[in-house]
Amino acid sequence: MRVIIQRVTSSQVTIDGAVQSSSPSRVIAGSIGRGLNLLVGIAETDTEAELEWMARKCLELRLFPSETSGFDQSVQEIGGELLVISQFTLYGDARKGRRPSFDKAATPVHAEQLYNQFVDKLRSSGLRVETGRFGANMQVAIANDGPVTLMLEKEAI
Structure with a gap:
């Protein structure tokens, strides 16, 4: 499992909707204020154990400053918000050729469930x-x- 974790002042995701009045509409699917934006990639080998570890890490990682020092508080401690976006392309392998391979990414059914x-x-x-x-x-x-942007990774053992 791979997660790009970003400390944000705000973040929002929009999804192209149906065409209305000759122009495409955009639907806001999710929007947050201060907190974390999480781009989430699921590998075919991932299990609930990886999810548990990653959720705990995302919630407890100290990425926010306190009044006295930086990187002192977690998103839980500040009462922040989370925007979680599925991103299978985190498992893209572009070492060979000109088109990335996604062989290590989970199938859509498995990935959506996890x-x-x-x-x-x-x-x-x-x-x-x-x-x-x-x-x-x-x-x-x-x-x-x-x-502030970090890549977190937890591989199945």
């Missing part, structure tokens, strides 16, 4: 959790704070 479980684990924290729509073509607007 993605939904991951979101449920985050929601059980009591924090506000917003999402995009799994498998949709989404546009994500991120106001990265800092900027």
Whole structure:
């Protein structure tokens, strides 16, 4: 499992909707204020154990400053919000050729099931959790704070 975790002042995801009045409409699927934007990639070998570890890490990682020092508080400690976006392209391998291979990414059925479980684990924290729509073509607007961006990875053992 791979997650790009970004500290944000705000973030929102939109999904192209149906054509209305000769112009495409855009539907806001999820929007947050201060917190974390999580881009989530699921590998074919991932299980609930990886989800559990990753959810705990995302909730407890100290990425926010306190009044006295930086990187001192977690998203839970500040009562922040989470925007979780599925992103199979995190498992793109572009080492060969000109087109990435996605062989290590989970199948859509497996990935959607684990993605939904991951979101449920985050929601059980009591924090506000917003999402995009799994498998949709989404546009994500991120106001990265800092900027602070990390890649977290947990491989199945």
